[in-house]
Amino acid sequence: MFRFPVCHGSVLVICAFTLMTMLPWSWAPLSAQELTVYSARHYDADRQLYELFTETTGIQVRVVEDGGDQLMSRLRAEGRNSSADVFITVDAGRLAVAERRELFAPVESEYLIKRIPSHLRHPEGLWYAFGQRYRIIVYAKDRVDPAELSTYEDLVDPKWRGRILVRSSSNVYNQSLMASMIATHGSEAAEAWARGLAANFARQPQGGDRPQIRGVAAGEGDIAIVNHYYTLMMRDSDDPNDAAIWDQIGLFFPNQGEGERGAHTNVSGAGMLRYAPNPEHAQAFLEFLASDAGQEAWIRGSREFPVVEGITPPLSPDEYPFRADTSVSAQDLGRWGVPAMMLFDRAGWR
Template sequence: MNFRLSLTAALGLATAVTALPASADVNVYSYRQPELIEPLVQAFTDKTGIDVNVAFLNQGMVERLKAEGARSPADVVLTVDISRLAELVEAGVTQPVESAVLAEQIPAAFRDPGNEWFGLTSRARIVYASKERVADGEVTTYEDLTDPKWKGRICTRPGTHSYNVSLTAAVLHHHGEEGTREWLEGVKANLARKPQGNDRAQVKSIWAGECDISFGNTYYMGAMLEDEEQKQWAESVRIIYPSFENGGTHMNVSGMAMAKAAPNRDDALKFMEFLASDEAQKIYAEAVYEFPVNPDVPNSALVGSWGSFTPDDVNLMEIARLRPEALKLIQVVDFDG
């Protein structure tokens, strides 16, 4: 292998410099796990001969980049969730990238209007429904989840988690403040228990009969099917793609940005353009059970088997802008209480 993959989780500046030696052609900070990035890096290096070094971070990417400043070795950052992409831009640790390739390969809804971040794969915030206890057609919209017939039947992770904050921000975009408050209160009234755990834990609860439906990201279905213990949870549910009454299915994104200091800018741009290519989007989407952001790139067979849907077309930076107000409403109604 021509690339060096660093499993660096520490947040100190010295660790970052050690993990990303100056001899690398492109240095990457990633919130995505190393095993998910490895196929992309290998394909890029095989194609171009450009060496890529990846440092994996559990948290603190913005703080690290700010602390390193102009001396940062990072060229490209990879992360998940629109909130983290927006956080990078708002912190001033990224730079605009003008590229005809990126503009052509990545639809406008999945890139920053200022060209400071670009989506690579997307995921939908969907409903996992019991195959035994929820009939086809019982849920078609996010608004349906406030129907009293679901009282005591919904499970979810905390409302203050970033995935649910983004969903609530989408509700806010479509229905305004009062409508969002009513939606949160309606869903809360239908909860089977206090919000807790992660998305997989909700599917386990459906399997155990503790609730009938839950919120979740699509890719967890693929991850659960790959796990011997969790496979039975996944097989107890089906994916439903709800839409907004005046929109589509809520989407989130994994994406990339060029670091502000980027000491290897030219090679970094080549790497970013490769990641946006049909080849790389296919590799990445299959590895993480997500959707390529380019509609011309086909889904994997597994992801395609989950059905089709119409994505909401609101630009994700609008969702990011509404997140503080969405979080406030979640707290006002004491959704997690």
């Protein structure tokens, strides 16, 4: 029998919705109504995510937001005294670090396994991806014909000499991109690729992904390698400068040709913590994140792509049809993250 703490008026709508999505915890009686989330995500829309979870389950959520690395240090310092139940972070590389530091406990959930494809979750349930992000090429529409663009591998071609903008190799997004190159081509070829790419830089890497996009619009370089959602934030921004930049740039999803592996896919995700005081609530929260309502709320702020089918993505598939790389799993990205850092040094990509 479905149990729900309060089920009147507007809440009734949510109850009905919950039944429709058939979440496994919909039937379970809920005890101590509390959950603590450590999150490296910083979106206003995430507040709605937590509120929706509370409305649906009656479990109150306490959120601590900070950088991913800071939260991991804090978790390590707190040890078994930590009050945190769930850790949310971005990038497969950071999920792998949390895994290596033994911060997570496995969650066995048929619902999560059914909802999330295997390349987007840890094989033993230590973490699950809830959003997908693509590292794409942004180009200046007035200086680059998209027909000139093809693959990540092609970016070493001399035709791109002095034209490529990308942030520093100390950034985890680039480390995961490099990890995908190692997983696909092996270390030697990946190092040669990084060296060739660095030779085509328009300037020494500086700033985050957004400044690279601005650099393309300002003519400092002709193409940039960035995570897709930064362009969408500009598209949706109230700032007229961002809207003007959106008009000047094109988005290119690499490696789409026949036999190519698709655009480099990274994730944001979460796992239950090893010393979680409320493991049942942690599991309920992870399952909520994989529900239709949870997925919609997850991508609303981040403009990532959902991990479950049937949720409207932030970019129209008619306008931007593309294939994501499913050949390199999120776990592989984590596995090759450390070798990637060493190769960057040797390749001269600062």
